[in-house]
Amino acid sequence: DSDDYISNNMILNLVNGIKKKGADACIGGFVKIDGDEREIFTEKYNDIFLNKNILEHTFIKMLGNLPNSHDSIKMSVWGCLFSTNLIKENDIYFKSERVYISEDIVWDSYFYDYAKSVQFINKSGYFYRLNNNSLTTSYKKERFTKSIFLYEKLEERIKKLNKYSDEALLRAQKQLLINVKACVVQENVNNIFNSIKNIKRIVNNSKLRIILNEYPIQKLPFKPKIFAKLVLNRNILILSVISRLSI
Structure with missing residues (x-):
C-alpha cells in the first residue's frame, strides 16, 4: 500500500525464514501505526514450522476469529514471502481488487491449499499506516x-x-x-x-x-x-x- 513502509531487514528476515527448512511460504507480523508513525498495535507470531495441516493452521485462521476467540492470522500478503515455483506450477494469480473487497484472502485460499510447508517468524517488519483518508478506509458505496x-x-x-x-x-x-x-x-x-x-x-x-x-x-x-x-x-x-x- 502506498502509505505503508517496511523495515530495512524485513525481506532478509523472510528470506532467512524460508531458508531454515525450505518452506513454501514465510509469514511475518506487522506494526499498525497512526498518521504520525506512532505505534498502535504490533502483531507477532511464534517461530513455528508447519509441514502438515496447513489449511487448518494458516488459511482457516486467516478467515478471522471464532465467535469467542482471538487466534486469527493476518490474511494480507504484504508481510509474507511465497514460493514462485509453487505459484507458477499451480497457476495461482490475484483476482481483481475491483471485484473483491479483499483479494488477499481469495489468494490465500488457493496458495495454502497447495503449500506443503509454512514458516512463521517472530519478526514484525511491515508498518501498516491507519489513515482515515486512505483508499482502504474511505467511503465505498459498494x-x-x-x-x-x-x-x-x-x-x-x-x-x-x-x-x-x-x-x-x-x-x-x-x-x-x-x-x-x-x-x-x-x-x-x-x-x-x-x-x-x-x-x-x-x-x-x-x-x-x-x-x-x-x-x-x-x-x-x-x-x-x-x-x-x-x-x-x-x-x-x-x-x-x-x-x-x-x-
Missing part, C-alpha cells in the same frame, strides 16, 4: 455488496476444500459481521435519510439474514453481540445513530 460477494466466494471455496468447514464458515461469518459494521459506520458521511435507506438495504439482505439466523450470536463479546442483534432485529434507526457515533 462496500456491502462486495462484502457479501466475498463471503459467498469464500463459502464456495471452503465447501470445495471440504476441510474443517464448520470452523472455517464460523470464522468467515464473524469477519463478515466486522465488514458489515464498517459498512454501517461509514454511513456517517451521508445525511440521515440516505443513511437509513442504505442501512435498511443492509439489514434486509437475504444472505446476511440467513447467516445471522444460524450464527451463535450469544457467544460474541458484548459490543459485537449487541450490533449483531440490532442487525438481526432490523433496528435501522438505532444503527443509523450508531453510525454517527462511530462505535
